[in-house]
Amino acid sequence: xxxxxxxxxxxxxxxxxxxxxxxxxxxxxxxxxxxxxxxxxxxxxxxxxxxxxxxxxxxxxxxxxxxxxxxxxxxxxxxxxxxxxxxxxxxxxxxxxxxxxxxxxxxxxxxxxxxxxxxxxxxxxxxxxxxxxxxxxxxxxxxxxxxxxxxxxxxxxxxxxxxxxxxxxxxxxxxxxxxxxxxxxxxxxxxxxxxxxxxxxxxxxxxxxxxxxxxxxxxxxxxxxxxxxxxxxxxxxxxxxxxxxxxxxxxxxxxxxxxxxxxxxxxxxxxxxxxxxxxxxxxxxxxxxxxxxxxxxxxxxxxxxxxxx
Amino acid sequence: xxxxxxxxxxxxxxxxxxxxxxxxxxxxxxxxxxxxxxxxxxxxxxxxxxxxxxxxxxxxxxxxxxxxxxxxxxxxxxxxxxxxxxxxxxxxxxxxxxxxxxxxxxx
Numbered sequence: 001x002x003x004x005x006x007x008x009x010x011x012x013x014x015x016x017x018x019x020x021x022x023x024x025x026x027x028x029x030x031x032x033x034x035x036x037x038x039x040x041x042x043x044x045x046x047x048x049x050x051x052x053x054x055x056x057x058x059x060x061x062x063x064x065x066x067x068x069x070x071x072x073x074x075x076x077x078x079x080x081x082x083x084x085x086x087x088x089x090x091x092x093x094x095x096x097x098x099x100x101x102x103x104x105x106x107x108x109x110x111x112x113x114x115x116x117x118x119x120x121x122x123x124x125x126x127x128x129x130x131x132x133x134x135x136x137x138x139x140x141x142x143x144x145x146x147x148x149x150x151x152x153x154x155x156x157x158x159x160x161x162x163x164x165x166x167x168x169x170x171x172x173x174x175x176x177x178x179x180x181x182x183x184x185x186x187x188x189x190x191x192x193x194x195x196x197x198x199x200x201x202x203x204x205x206x207x208x209x210x211x212x213x214x215x216x217x218x219x220x221x222x223x224x225x226x227x228x229x230x231x232x233x234x235x236x237x238x239x240x241x242x243x244x245x246x247x248x249x250x251x252x253x254x255x256x257x258x259x260x261x262x263x264x265x266x267x268x269x270x271x272x273x274x275x276x277x278x279x280x281x282x283x284x285x286x287x288x289x290x291x292x293x294x295x296x297x298x299x300x301x302x303x304x305x306x307x308x309x
Numbered sequence: 310x311x312x313x314x315x316x317x318x319x320x321x322x323x324x325x326x327x328x329x330x331x332x333x334x335x336x337x338x339x340x341x342x343x344x345x346x347x348x349x350x351x352x353x354x355x356x357x358x359x360x361x362x363x364x365x366x367x368x369x370x371x372x373x374x375x376x377x378x379x380x381x382x383x384x385x386x387x388x389x390x391x392x393x394x395x396x397x398x399x400x401x402x403x404x405x406x407x408x409x410x411x412x413x414x415x416x
Contacts (some may be wrong), residue, residue: 181316
């Protein structure tokens with residue numbers, strides 16, 4: 001088992017009062033709570049903070065924690081022998097048990113003062129993030145997920161076990177959408193219902209497409225002469241390449257719509273793919289190109305800045 | 310261990326559930342959920358219905374409400390206010406995201 005420094009996590013001294021601990025927790029929760037923070041790393045940070053507070057706010061758990069002594073955070077350590085006797089772990093020991101799970105089991109298994117909860121305690125919900133690509137959503141693919149989830153032994157002690165799930169992404173799925181797996185979370189105690197497992201989809205950035213709802217946007221680079229003269233260009237879509245006609249006189253920023261080339265909606269409709277025109281110019285030109293451009297400049301009366309006058 | 314999942318449901322805008330289901334999965338009381346309805350944080354599919362039904366995506370909202378209530382020790386008024394503000398932030402972020410998608414990739 002690895003030691004965790006709960007006082008360090010909350011930024012308080014080991015002699016801190018209950019009020020100090022509560023104040024430190026509230027301050028850090030405002031900063032790192034995953035529902036209010038924009039920092040993607042805040043969830044892991046808040047987990048540490050909440051875990052530390054859950055133990056240190058309870059006088060009995062705090063006393064038990066203090067009796068473990070002070071060790072460097074992350075250093076393997078062995079709890080006193082009476083802890084193993086208390087949790088009836090036998091030879092299995094507590095090596096694969098997380099310190100947080102040990103303290104959360106205190107209330108259920110009696111703790112040192114044999115305090116035992118008798119009311120129904122619902123099982124814990126868990127959430128895992130599934131990175132998905134646009135292609136996986138578009139095709140409604142099946143993906144495999146792995147997560148370490150706790151499984152409880154006969155003494156109510158959680159042991160982290162690697163589990164793998166297969167889920168099918170619906171074609172109408174969106175970034176942040178969740179799948180609820182009923183009763184796949186932690187077990188309930190004293191008749192409480194089991195917790196659920198939630199899978200949250202995290203859409204990965206795509207090198208070509210930018211989604212907006214069920215529509216997709218792609219940049220369409222054109223050479224100046226293609227924009228002026230018109231052209232037939234190949235545009236990649238999630239369903240394969242299509243040929244797009246660019247009309248003569250197309251300008252930068254113009255949106256060319258390809259109907260039903262976006263993502264599917266739950267109601268059966270399909271979004272569009274919008275190609276946003278960009279006019280690209282060559283950074284260097286050869287002698288012949290230079291000569292032709294000089295001729296064009298001399299022959300043209302086009303003035304893009306005439307509204308300045 | 311790899312297991313196909315049959316007892317699973319996507320929390321989307323199409324499938325519906327009653328108010329009691331939102332209370333059951335979140336651990337909030339019926340009264341707390343009704344507060345969220347009164348403040349338009351969650352909206353029934355048909356306003357004024359005797360047995361209001363809600364989009365399943367609201368499961369995420371009520372679970373967030375439960376977390377905020379517990380982690381910040383919020384009362385019912387504070388909880389509704391916090392959720393309203395979070396929804397406005399979500400809407401603004403969605404607008405920023407959509408605008409960036411339409412504008413094109415920065416060069």
